[in-house]
Amino acid sequence: MARENIIEIHHLQKHFGDLEVLKNIEFHVDKGEVITIIGSSGSGKSTLLRCINLLEMPDGGEILYHGNDILKHGIDINAHRTHVGMVFQNFNLFHNKNVLDNCMIGQIKVLKRSKQEAKEKALYYLEKVGMQDFAHAGSTQLSGGQKQRVAIARALCMDPEVLLFDEPTSALDPEMVGGILDVMKQLAQEGLTMIVVTHEMAFAKDVSNRVIFMDQGVIAEEGTPQEIFEHPKQERTKEFLHRFRSAGQ
Amino acid sequence: MEYILMAAAGDGFLSKTWNVFVKYQSLFLGAIQSTLLVAFIGTIVGLLIGLVIGGLRAITSHQDHNQKMGAKLLYKLIYGITGIYVGIFRGTPMMVQAMFLYYTFFAPIFHWSPITSAMVIISVNTGAYMAEIMRSGIQSVDNGQLEGARSIGMTSFQTMLYIVLPQAIKNSFPSIGNEFVVNIKDSCVLNCIQFSELFFVAKSVQGSIFSYAEPFLIVGILYLILTLVTSSILGLIEKRINHQKSSYPASISAPQSGVLKG
Numbered sequence A: 001m002a003r004e005n006i007i008e009i010h011h012l013q014k015h016f017g018d019l020e021v022l023k024n025i026e027f028h029v030d031k032g033e034v035i036t037i038i039g040s041s042g043s044g045k046s047t048l049l050r051c052i053n054l055l056e057m058p059d060g061g062e063i064l065y066h067g068n069d070i071l072k073h074g075i076d077i078n079a080h081r082t083h084v085g086m087v088f089q090n091f092n093l094f095h096n097k098n099v100l101d102n103c104m105i106g107q108i109k110v111l112k113r114s115k116q117e118a119k120e121k122a123l124y125y126l127e128k129v130g131m132q133d134f135a136h137a138g139s140t141q142l143s144g145g146q147k148q149r150v151a152i153a154r155a156l157c158m159d160p161e162v163l164l165f166d167e168p169t170s171a172l173d174p175e176m177v178g179g180i181l182d183v184m185k186q187l188a189q190e191g192l193t194m195i196v197v198t199h200e201m202a203f204a205k206d207v208s209n210r211v212i213f214m215d216q217g218v219i220a221e222e223g224t225p226q227e228i229f230e231h232p233k234q235e236r237t238k239e240f241l242h243r244f245r246s247a248g249q
Numbered sequence B: 001m002e003y004i005l006m007a008a009a010g011d012g013f014l015s016k017t018w019n020v021f022v023k024y025q026s027l028f029l030g031a032i033q034s035t036l037l038v039a040f041i042g043t044i045v046g047l048l049i050g051l052v053i054g055g056l057r058a059i060t061s062h063q064d065h066n067q068k069m070g071a072k073l074l075y076k077l078i079y080g081i082t083g084i085y086v087g088i089f090r091g092t093p094m095m096v097q098a099m100f101l102y103y104t105f106f107a108p109i110f111h112w113s114p115i116t117s118a119m120v121i122i123s124v125n126t127g128a129y130m131a132e133i134m135r136s137g138i139q140s141v142d143n144g145q146l147e148g149a150r151s152i153g154m155t156s157f158q159t160m161l162y163i164v165l166p167q168a169i170k171n172s173f174p175s176i177g178n179e180f181v182v183n184i185k186d187s188c189v190l191n192c193i194q195f196s197e198l199f200f201v202a203k204s205v206q207g208s209i210f211s212y213a214e215p216f217l218i219v220g221i222l223y224l225i226l227t228l229v230t231s232s233i234l235g236l237i238e239k240r241i242n243h244q245k246s247s248y249p250a251s252i253s254a255p256q257s258g259v260l261k262g
């Protein structure tokens, strides 16, 4: 199968005040790939992810989506965001809407789908994540794991080509983590292109095609899970994994 | 209520008061209507003004470092102008605003009646307070809500309309309702432009019977009834809002792993 390049990032830079958070990031994503981004706190993982759907505006470089630079003027940012969805650590479900409406509003207001079509699609994805029985529940009444399932369904309802996950299990009780990872695994098997920032090393090992290790605003090392976890080349990768393993014990 | 008052009245002051009320009851009841009408219109129109002005102020209060010079200037300008409006109408007595606007513009130029002018003045005055209520209400909405909306491609306007404002209104409902209660009482200063609300009627009655005590006791009681009833209705609505019905399935256990159905 020919590789189809969806996202290509060149010389990406971002700073907050004097703090250089992303330094010259080079990075690409092929269709159907599952990429995990690991790295210590503050290394710029979230910022990189947020730049990809423009929740954060980069200061320099280019982000090509199917060859078009989305940082150029005249690019419809909102249309781009429907193609590149996002799942947040803190879910960010709309408090003023129930589960079903959370999944419908974007379809109706942004994609201009009919109510009927939006509802069918919402129920389809809610069933997929195991939340169909909760369609009419208030979004603030759910457990963390349930909220994250709904948030994933909400993102899928927009039919994104790429889905970004920023530590989707970090705010969950330990017993909820497995369920969310299973949902993500299933999506990966179905061929969805995903970029996942995570501290779940087992997930990174088992599910991803490629692992990116970030350190202090740069991609310090990148490779297959085997390369990164079994034979890391860089000293800082080894150190990070070592620290991580000893912390995990 | 009438029986209770009558029973309590006896022969002296209270019975005299009761007689004054009965004699002028059509005036008093009419004044209740116009007081409520002006307070209600003022609160609703004020809320609409507050939504727009407060929304603008919330949006323009912080400048993004990604913004271009032109946008930054426009933001500063809008924030400044809306700030002047809010500052003037909150910083001066409504009575002064009424006297100035009515006798300078509304009556001589627009030929507005006192009640129309009263509605406009109380709306614009309430709007300034509502703008601040809505601005802080909007700013209290969690930033994650905005990011959630932006992440599915909603425009800032859609985000404001469908996500932020509903939550801001819900969060600030007690303050919004309080403005209504305040308006019921403070509309009394609009007697200065010949708007015939409760206070104005009390003054006219006092002029006819040459006594202050009875008419002002009457309107005092009427104001108290209006504010108490209004507050308890608002309290009920608030309860309803906070316990919005939603059907939660009987089994509230989280779905277990591996539930993905293709």
Ligand SMILES: Nc1ncnc2c1ncn2[C@@H]1O[C@H](COP(=O)(O)OP(=O)(O)OP(=O)(O)O)[C@@H](O)[C@H]1O
Binding pocket: A016, A019, A021, A039, A040, A041, A042, A043, A044, A045, A046, A047, A048
């Ligand atoms: N909006 C912001 N304003 C200022 N500084 C920021 C902002 N967002 C992030 N930073 C800083 O940028 C750096 C990188 O942050 P980022 O959130 O990308 O790290 P991360 O790798 O996702 O870390 P974590 O694992 O803790 O989530 C940090 O030092 C952080 O404090």
Ligand SMILES: [Mg+2]
Binding pocket: A045, A046, A047, A166, A167
């Ligand atoms: Mg992060």
